[in-house]
Amino acid sequence: MEKRAPEGGRRPPAQAFDVPLDAHLHTELSPDSAVPLELYAAQAAERGVREIAITDHLDFSPDAPAYAYADYGRREREVRAAAERWVGKVTIRFGVELTYESRHEDAIRQHLRTHSYDYALGTVHDMSDGPYGRSRVESFVAGKTLAEAVAPYFAEVAAAIRSGLFDTIGHLDMIKRYLIKWWPAADYAAIPEMYEPLLVALVESDTALEVNASGLRHPTGETYPAPWVVARFRELGGQRVTVGSDSHLPHCFAFGLEEACEIVAAAGFDRLTLQRAVERGDLVLPERFHRA
Numbered sequence: 232m233e234k235r236a237p238e239g240g241r242r243p244p245a246q247a248f249d250v251p252l253d254a255h256l257h258t259e260l261s262p263d264s265a266v267p268l269e270l271y272a273a274q275a276a277e278r279g280v281r282e283i284a285i286t287d288h289l290d291f292s293p294d295a296p297a298y299a300y301a302d303y304g305r306r307e308r309e310v311r312a313a314a315e316r317w318v319g320k321v322t323i324r325f326g327v328e329l330t331y332e333s334r335h336e337d338a339i340r341q342h343l344r345t346h347s348y349d350y351a352l353g354t355v356h357d358m359s360d361g362p363y364g365r366s367r368v369e370s371f372v373a374g375k376t377l378a379e380a381v382a383p384y385f386a387e388v389a390a391a392i393r394s395g396l397f398d399t400i401g402h403l404d405m406i407k408r409y410l411i412k413w414w415p416a417a418d419y420a421a422i423p424e425m426y427e428p429l430l431v432a433l434v435e436s437d438t439a440l441e442v443n444a445s446g447l448r449h450p451t452g453e454t455y456p457a458p459w460v461v462a463r464f465r466e467l468g469g470q471r472v473t474v475g476s477d478s479h480l481p482h483c484f485a486f487g488l489e490e491a492c493e494i495v496a497a498a499g500f501d502r503l504t505l506q507r508a509v510e511r512g513d514l515v516l517p518e519r520f521h522r523a
């Protein structure tokens with residue numbers, strides 16, 4: 232029997248070809264990935280992805296997995312050496328994904344002041360010491376509305392944006408993943424008032440919004456954040472967006488980035504961005520994404 236493609240004949244998400252950038256990649260220098268950087272670089276060359284940013288995890292809670300997992304010197308050496316090897320074929324940026332927690336903001340600021348990166352991606356994770364910790368989340372969500380349940384997460388994201396430390400805020404609402412057992416991702420469209428302050432803060436601080444495609448391969452089933460959030464960001468005056476697969480496995484390189492680029496284009500953006508301080512004319516979306 233012929234398998235019907237979902238959503239009116241569209242293909243399910245896959246690894247993309249010919250997109251300008253994958254700005255969110257984890258290698259064996261992250262505690263939750265075993266991918267050698269070379270595997271990403273080789274796929275980037277094959278798939279026509281001209282630029283990649285390596286964003287291994289860095290945590291600031293001493294009990295978190297990426298606290299002092301791979302030291303800065305090693306990460307910098309390995310990524311810079313790969314960048315040299317691939318020069319002329321793939322541009323490799325030395326980035327970092329910093330887990331933002333307001334209680335560690337001073338330490339994050341100090342780290343970024345004393346260490347040099349091409350790209351600083353700030354994200355909020357499950358706040359394991361907070362309400363979303365495995366032993367607490369069930370009792371925390373009990374009796375709460377969705378807006379109440381996401382409030383602590385979104386408050387941390389707002390603080391991350393206001394810190395002004397990051398080029399980009401990654402997976403703005405990954406809380407969808409942590410709460411999927413109680414609320415499907417579609418429910419979040421009913422709480423736009425929770426997103427509005429975040430989007431305004433991004434615009435005011437000129438911080439870029441990442442469209443993180445990993446949700447397309449999670450039970451979440453949609454990007455972090457959803458298309459309507461990216462469109463609202465644009466309406467509010469958002470100027471800078473980027474896309475990332477958040478790959479931790481070889482076959483997740485550039486995964487879902489065709490969809491992420493479509494979302495960005497549909498919202499009214501014609502290009503991607505990376506470093507906050509650098510105006511780029513070369514991260515323009517290919518012609519197939521152009522809108523009339």
Ligand SMILES: [Zn+2]
Nearest residue numbers: 328354356402
């Ligand atoms: Zn993350």
Ligand SMILES: [Zn+2]
Nearest residue numbers: 255257328477
């Ligand atoms: Zn990540």
